[in-house]
Structures are given as structure tokens and as C-alpha cells.
Amino acid sequence: MPPHRRPPTGLDGAGLLVVDKPAGMTSHDVVARCRKLLGTRKIGHAGTLDPMATGVLVLGVERATKMLGLLSLTTKAYTATVRLGQSFDTDDAEGELLEAPGATAVDPAALAAAVAALTGDIQQVPASVSALKVDGQRAHVRVRAGEQLDLPARPVTVSRFDVVAQRVVEVDGLAVLDLDVEVDCTSGTYVRALARDLGAALGTGGHLTVLRRTRVGPFTLDHASTLEQLADDPRVSLDADEAALTAFGRREIDLEEAVVVSHGRWLEPRGVVGVHAAVGPDGRVVALLEESGGRARTVMVVRPSTLGPAPDLPPGPVQVPDTGQP
Known part of the structure; x- marks a missing residue:
């Protein structure tokens, strides 16, 4: 007799792919490239990065695309370079130059005060070339078409805004001051807007020249692969189990409960907050659960x-316990 083979799980190649996005590519460009490298059309992304930005971009592959909308990616970390002495209409070097007074030094007390004012719970006017929609169209599309937009301020939280180095550089004969900064913030915070507002507070003007995202939620550059690395070894960064256990809390379930949730049915609650992984006796994730309405x-x-x-179930028909659920 031929050896018994388990049925396919539908999870081959599925998981989360954390890409170290290069500069000059849109997030959609990265998705298109990864579709070719991994040989699948079923890839989506959680959030975007501007073309000028590099760093952590989280993609879902195959069945794990269903996880993307459940991920809690509300906290992010960046390293960046703020240039004082020039301001641009886009708050980065890709726009039109507005003013260039130059800068070679700033008073340390004034710098500390300006940084402190931009830390914590603040009201921030988004960068004009943001992806926010205004009357159904992205703000950056309208601005680059020549429109003037006055975007309202929004509440954001900047939990860390540290200046870690500074140096004077020359740009087209103009001396300017570059500040290397590290920022931890909530989603919706624009580091370009921090650069703009810091320069305004110091009276020098300011914009962003470098932006690198180092963390999104629990995913860091340690999880990430470059496109070159993926070309040599095209595979996900975390398979479906690793992804779920990295991104969510866990609940241990027994064999009978594993059968129940594998059919999409509910379990009795245990007081677990938020989306969490239901982990079967074999250590594999059967489902993601969320408690509400007593279930x-x-x-x-x-x-x-x-x-x-499931891998730990005996062969033969699976009997679904009668839980009284429809």
C-alpha cells in the first residue's frame, strides 16, 4: 500500500512577509515585485511607505492576507534626518523650495524646548502630500496638480522624539544643519510634519531628507528581508503560525475545541482581551478569536x-461536537 499522506493544509507558502523597502519604490511596486518573486498573485500589504522612505513594510501572502486587517499596527518607530535651514512645500526635498535661510547651529535650550513641544499627545497638521483623502481624492494628488489645501490638525501621539546627532553640511553652497532623530509614534503621525514644525519653531525652516521605518507593531527590521535577499530565497518571513503568535495573544484549546473553531464556531469566553490565537494541542494555530457578546x-x-x-487529529471522518450552535 502507498504510504498515507495527510491532506494539503492550504497554508503552504502562506504567512507574513516583512520587506525592507528600498528608496524610490512605492509600496505597490514592492507588492508587484514580491508577487513575481514568490510566484503568487495573492499578496497584500498592511499600510504604506512613501517612495522616499525605506524600512519595514508588512505584506500578507496567500491565506495570511486575511490576517492583515486584524493586525494591530498602531505603533511605529523611525529613524530620520531633519534638515534645518530650508523648507519645501512638501515638507521633504522632493517639492518646491519655499525658503532657504540656512543654519549652522541652534541654541540647545531652544532645540530641547521645540522637541519637547512636539512630544506626547499633540495636534498635528498632516503633510500636504499625505495619502489622506480630501473629497474622495488623495491629498498628494491634488497638491501635485497645483491645488492649495488646508488640512485640519489631527490628534497623534509621539512617545519618543530624540535628537541623536547633528552636523553642518553644504547644499548648493548653502550651509544647513542636519539632525539625526529617532521617533516612536502612533499611526497617522507624519515625521515630515515633525521636521516642518521643528524648523518653524526654531525659525530656520525644516524638512525631511531621510526616513527609515524600523518597526511596525511587533515587526522589526530583524524580521525583514531585502528584495535582493528574497530573489535568492523567496519565502515568507513568518509562516502562518509564527505570524499569529508574534502578532496576537494566545489561548490554549483542547482537541474538541480545535474541531469546533475549525468549523468557524464560537467557544466560551475566558476574558481574553483583543484578537488572540487559539492554539491546539499540537502547538499550531487553529483560528483567531475575539470575545464579544459573551462569546x-x-x-x-x-x-x-x-x-x-488538523495534524493531531486521527484519520477518518471528523465528528463535530454538538454545541447547540447553528
């Missing part, structure tokens, strides 16, 4: 019954 409901079935029995 622990499945928000994503990672290993549905239609993909075959």
Missing part, C-alpha cells in the same frame, strides 16, 4: 475543516 467568536479560521483535519 469567543472566530474572526479568522487559520486551519478550517475544509482544508483537512
Whole structure:
């Protein structure tokens, strides 16, 4: 007799791909490139990075694309370079120059005060070339078409804004002051706007010349691969189990509960807050759950019954326990 083979799980090649995005590419460019490298059309991204920015971009591959909308990616970290002495209409060097008074030094007390004023819970006017929609169209599209937009301020949180180095450089014969900074913030915070507002507070003008995202939620550059590395070894950074256990809390479930949630049914709640992974006796994730209305409901079935029995189930028909659920 031929050896028994387990049914396919539908999770081959599925997981999260953390890319170290290069400068000059849009997030959509990166997705298109990764589709070719991994040989699949089923890739999506969680959030975007500007073409000038580099660093952590989280993609979902195959079945793990369903995880993207559940990920808590509300905290982000960046390293950046703020240039004092010039200001641009886009708050970065890719726009039109507005003023160039130059700068070779700033008073340390004034710098500290300006940075402190931009730290914590603040109201921030987004960068004019942001991806925010205004009357159904992206702000950056309208601005680059010549429109003048007055975007309203929004609440954001900057939990860390540290100046770690500074140096004088010359740009087209003009002496300017570059500040290397590190920023931890919430989603929706524009580091370009921090550069603009810092320069305004110091009276020098300011804009962003370098932006690198080092962390999104729990995913860091340690998880990331460059496109060159992916070309040599095209695979996800974390498979479906690793992704779920990195991004979410966990709940241990027994074999009977694993069968229940593999059919998309709910369990009794245990007081777990937020989306969490239901982990079966074999250590694999069966589903993602979220408690509400007195139930622990499945928000994503990672290993549905239609993909075959879980690895720790015996062969043969699976009997679904009668839980009284429809």
C-alpha cells in the first residue's frame, strides 16, 4: 500500500512577509515585485511607505492576507534626518523650495524646548502630500496638480522624539544643519510634519531628507528581508503560525475545541482581551478569536475543516461536537 499522506493544509507558502523597502519604490511596486518573486498573485500589504522612505513594510501572502486587517499596527518607530535651514512645500526635498535661510547651529535650550513641544499627545497638521483623502481624492494628488489645501490638525501621539546627532553640511553652497532623530509614534503621525514644525519653531525652516521605518507593531527590521535577499530565497518571513503568535495573544484549546473553531464556531469566553490565537494541542494555530457578546467568536479560521483535519487529529471522518450552535 502507498504510504498515507495527510491532506494539503492550504497554508503552504502562506504567512507574513516583512520587506525592507528600498528608496524610490512605492509600496505597490514592492507588492508587484514580491508577487513575481514568490510566484503568487495573492499578496497584500498592511499600510504604506512613501517612495522616499525605506524600512519595514508588512505584506500578507496567500491565506495570511486575511490576517492583515486584524493586525494591530498602531505603533511605529523611525529613524530620520531633519534638515534645518530650508523648507519645501512638501515638507521633504522632493517639492518646491519655499525658503532657504540656512543654519549652522541652534541654541540647545531652544532645540530641547521645540522637541519637547512636539512630544506626547499633540495636534498635528498632516503633510500636504499625505495619502489622506480630501473629497474622495488623495491629498498628494491634488497638491501635485497645483491645488492649495488646508488640512485640519489631527490628534497623534509621539512617545519618543530624540535628537541623536547633528552636523553642518553644504547644499548648493548653502550651509544647513542636519539632525539625526529617532521617533516612536502612533499611526497617522507624519515625521515630515515633525521636521516642518521643528524648523518653524526654531525659525530656520525644516524638512525631511531621510526616513527609515524600523518597526511596525511587533515587526522589526530583524524580521525583514531585502528584495535582493528574497530573489535568492523567496519565502515568507513568518509562516502562518509564527505570524499569529508574534502578532496576537494566545489561548490554549483542547482537541474538541480545535474541531469546533475549525468549523468557524464560537467557544466560551475566558476574558481574553483583543484578537488572540487559539492554539491546539499540537502547538499550531487553529483560528483567531475575539470575545464579544459573551462569546469567543472566530474572526479568522487559520486551519478550517475544509482544508483537512488538523495534524493531531486521527484519520477518518471528523465528528463535530454538538454545541447547540447553528
